[in-house]
Amino acid sequence: MPIKLMAASRKRPGLTRAEYQRYIEFYHGTIARQERFKIDSYVQNHVIDGAFGLLSDADHQNKVVDRDAVVEISFKNFREMMETLEPAVPSAASQDGKFFANESTNIIVMAEEEEIPVPTPLTTFNPGLGIVKGVGAMKVLQYIMRDEDVYPEDYKKYWRMAHEEAVEKAPYYKEQARRVQANWRCRANDNDGAARKHFKMVDPPVYDLVVTHWFDTMEQVGAFRQYVEAMQNSAGPKFANWSKSFYLYTKQIVIIRDTPLS
Amino acid sequence: MPIKLMAASRKRPGLTRAEYQRYIEFYHGTIARQERFKIDSYVQNHVIDGAFGLLSDADHQNKVVDRDAVVEISFKNFREMMETLEPAVPSAASQDGKFFANESTNIIVMAEEEEIPVPTPLTTFNPGLGIVKGVGAMKVLQYIMRDEDVYPEDYKKYWRMAHEEAVEKAPYYKEQARRVQANWRCRANDNDGAARKHFKMVDPPVYDLVVTHWFDTMEQVGAFRQYVEAMQNSAGPKFANWSKSFYLYTKQIVIIRDTPLS
């Protein structure tokens, strides 16, 4: 089944965000297209803004509070992912990270996608023919740190409860969220030494869940603010460490996405 | 003589950059206008982008590699600055920082301004009547860390030499820089315990120099990239620790600026 590598990084020393995003789109992205290996699809999410932790926090508890992009590389299965990440001859892509990322602070999540139904997948504003649903130009990536007291299996359940509650308590979100996808960390290659080594990470935080929310445009992103406040105040069991959680407003850039000939 | 408080901060936990900039412009700025004390002028520089350190650095050497604004509060003299910062009854402004900034990472420079002449203070693109010079919509703040081997007095001299050399080696900068101002750290209130306490800083890095460069618009900011590379490669004596230096592309927001009645 599909597995997705999600890599959140920030700019290396010497680069502006614009220079970092230029590099990953036109150099790193092009390398991936030149040496595709078993990549099924590849999208980059270029960060526009984001928030880390909670207003009630006295100081930041995220080790890094700036992220410049999250790349999502999808594979048909785990083995194809590993064949791509660790080919017999090291790939150019694997050596390219140092040219844009502050690699020691990378956060990697190997995730399996779960689509979460939304009440309003079609906009009422200029819906056109009404045949395209579940899309949006504004993509929010929400990294939620599991509360360390909570069992991973209960975490899934509690998040879903809190999500459903927040949707009801955030009417603008309920109206504006076009698509929601839960990306659950897979224990294959359990963020272990090999992964840390491959991605040059030093003591990376481990996220069990990254939720992606799509909205029509940046104009609607306030819906997410309404939702995230409702979720953080949800009545159900505590499941998240919001101080170590963060979210990013991003613009999706497609690098590899095959369109079958019709 | 005028002295200027320059405070570079980043967003507190829970805020996006947009939310932080909204707060400082409309809340913190308004508080300063309501309780002006002895503030002579006050501008905010809202960060658009920036780069920290050198491409050749293996990892970031700046403790914080994201800054969301630099506020510049000018006073007629040191005493009026102190009267404003430490009034008999604590000011609202002094208690407001925690609502937007990650205060422990603040960087404060108390600086004296030195105007550095530029070759081309007037644009050739739409110069209008040609009577307004030395202005620009794009403001770059360049924090340069003195090399620890260099005496502060030599640092001033070496920077100026490197600047003049870089201007010559960066023809586009020479053509596009509309105004340059060197802000030299003043030893009055020598970043000491009192200042750290007032600004809630923890072990802040000390910058002896912040150079401000103005360009017409964001379209010309590449001139700065040309300049900063020339400066980093200047032939003169080593004077800066570029790994601990950074620069910010900003949009200036005026909070307090009196215009005499004509």
Add this chain to the structure above:
Amino acid sequence: MSTPETKQYTYKEWYPTTKAKAQQPDLSPEEKARPFAKYYYEEIPQPDPAHYAMMEKPCDPAKALYPEQMNDLLNPGYLDVEIGWCNLANGAGFIANKIVYPGVTAEMIDWWFAWHPLEDLRYRIWYPPQHGGIHLSPEGRKRILDESIPMSERNWGVVHHVTENCDCGMENITISFFSPKDYGFDMTRFKQPFVSTFAGGQGWAVTVDKNDESITAPAMMCHIFRDTPEGLEHRTRFWLGYRLSNGVPECTLPPGVAVPQVAVQGLARHNVKEFTRFKHFLPRIYAEFGGKMIV
């Protein structure tokens, strides 16, 4: 009311306890006072030597069952390999075992798999030589104790946090139990006389002494039971290196990597040993506590 069955650790509390469990400590005074503590001190029956010997060497991989073929277990009769183990062509580990339990019913199986995860001691008495302990999350415990759910369904969606030695050292194994449907069985065929009950899921195993270099290994576990004139027939299959990915079995081994033979054989032997014990012990303990969750 607090009882031994409702004793709950948070995840953060539970995890460090596994190092102690791995040491297989003596029973605590509270555990010794439990009415089923006596089973812990019984002599453990040894496997039938002929049966155990069938785990001596690997079987022919060409005759092994792949997880994609799990529905063949619903066919009448027997498959090519009912007792044995090997590495599959893709490097995964395959284990089959079969054992018949005279006097055991599907109800006993369902009860046992729901009853035993509630306390370390319940798990330890099953096979004291190699069982370290077990724990449930609060939500898992809630379901297990929910009398409105049929016993045969109690484990569906529940994760057993097991500390166990499968002949390769003590490991922490999280086993997510699935309904037969979610596991991948064809529910149109999942009925008597082909099957009486099922207990299975997907596990992730990692050494108790986990460090950054430790491998977390997936496996699919299938215990399927059917009635025979000789008694309840238990057919086990393990597929090491496989995980269930959104309900589909997937070999999750990096290219060129095979599950070590020692791990496959170890689990095969462990399986024979723990279910030999099971055969002798389940009817008796069921007679004492069967059907009840709180004792």
Add this chain to the structure above:
Amino acid sequence: MSTPETKQYTYKEWYPTTKAKAQQPDLSPEEKARPFAKYYYEEIPQPDPAHYAMMEKPCDPAKALYPEQMNDLLNPGYLDVEIGWCNLANGAGFIANKIVYPGVTAEMIDWWFAWHPLEDLRYRIWYPPQHGGIHLSPEGRKRILDESIPMSERNWGVVHHVTENCDCGMENITISFFSPKDYGFDMTRFKQPFVSTFAGGQGWAVTVDKNDESITAPAMMCHIFRDTPEGLEHRTRFWLGYRLSNGVPECTLPPGVAVPQVAVQGLARHNVKEFTRFKHFLPRIYAEFGGKMIV
């Protein structure tokens, strides 16, 4: 060629050496071999008791000179306070001192102020009881050694990094020397017979044992000299708490803060002591080494 005069520490190297200098260690073998080392061991003359006594109590602040009035020093005759100290109304510290040097010329003064910062020992022999050491930056040293610059201008723009005890414990003081014009004198009036030469600048002083709470204190220093029939007349003014900000004197004290009397009096007394020594010592050392920078 490396000589004692060209020995150069980086800033990072120099700073930690000040703790040792503050201990006023014995001279090193190399220092003892310097031709002027003998001055270090001389008996140090005590100030004239009547003169020293004038620093016993503060003078009337109403009669003190403010730095904005520095050009009054170019007037013929004398100001209200020529010897004394006090706190000004704004809290700043004021010091005046006057001493006449028979047999001393302006050339000797210019040479001395350029000559002495090249080596710790040159500074220490000036006033061994309280002078710890001195250092220049590479650019400062280059200017001081630049024979193309008139001796009277050598110090302009140069910073002396002094370790000194001004009767309040050992401090590191960075003194930026200025030309009289940059210091604020009216150059149309800066001429004979009103003035023969000048040495002055702005200093920042902080204890050698600096910590985060230590105060870094500014002061303006003015040594102005004019010829009199009795010899060269040295008039000193200090304004403690003032800094030169872009060429303009500014009281840099927080509101309500005054420079402690002990600091003002301490520097006043120190000044009398070190220039009493100066009076007896400068003509002799100038006779030996005058005009030369490398010895």
